[in-house]
Amino acid sequence: MLLRWVIGQCLRRTRLDQGKTLREVAEAAGVSIGHLSEVERGRKEPSSEVLAAICNALGLDLVDLLRAAQWELAKWQLPRPRLRCGDLALAA
Amino acid sequence: MLLRWVIGQCLRRTRLDQGKTLREVAEAAGVSIGHLSEVERGRKEPSSEVLAAICNALGLDLVDLLRAAQWELAKWQLPRPRLRCGDLALAA
Numbered sequence A, B: 001m002l003l004r005w006v007i008g009q010c011l012r013r014t015r016l017d018q019g020k021t022l023r024e025v026a027e028a029a030g031v032s033i034g035h036l037s038e039v040e041r042g043r044k045e046p047s048s049e050v051l052a053a054i055c056n057a058l059g060l061d062l063v064d065l066l067r068a069a070q071w072e073l074a075k076w077q078l079p080r081p082r083l084r085c086g087d088l089a090l091a092a
Helices: A003-017 A022-029 A033-040 A048-058 A062-077 A085-091 B003-017 B022-029 B033-040 B048-058 B062-077 B085-091
Strands: none
Touching: A003 A033, A003 A048, A003 A062, A003 B048, A003 B062, A022 A033, A022 A048, A033 A048, A048 A062, A048 B003, A062 B003, A062 B062, B003 B033, B003 B048, B003 B062, B022 B033, B022 B048, B033 B048, B048 B062
16 A cells, blocks of 8 residues: 555545535645546655645645544555355345 | 655654664665655655655554654644743743
8 A cells, every 4th residue: 555545545535525526626726636636546646745735725734634544544454354154144 | 844754754763763774774675875865854755655665674564654754743743832031940
């Protein structure tokens, strides 16, 4: 798991939770919609200055972002439950 | 406070705590000493891949780095004690 993927997920989740569009956040942050979209999908590496502008547009400070990133990562690292046939039968 | 400064501080602190030189970590991570030094001082923005290689060389995983970054940031954001003349007199 790379840092830009985790951060992209956090930014996207925060934006959607706030009911904001890519356009709104991109305009507030002074970046293009395409760039914001690439950052959210973990495809482009934002500079720390661009990241600060996006966070600012979302009302996030750096501590919030780091906390959200830790939480995001923990979710991915949780062991997935492994179902066995018996479990499925019991759950039915 | 920009993310690359906070991350640079964490990497430098971890390296020094482990008693490792810039050369040792740079070689293990496959980056130049100059680049690692710039990253540690928050002057160069490392790609997520380079950051992962440096973390790997230090035995840090991404969760450890995010936790350390939060801690580093909290230290900087603590209100600094403001001494007044009276406090100095009392402390003397």
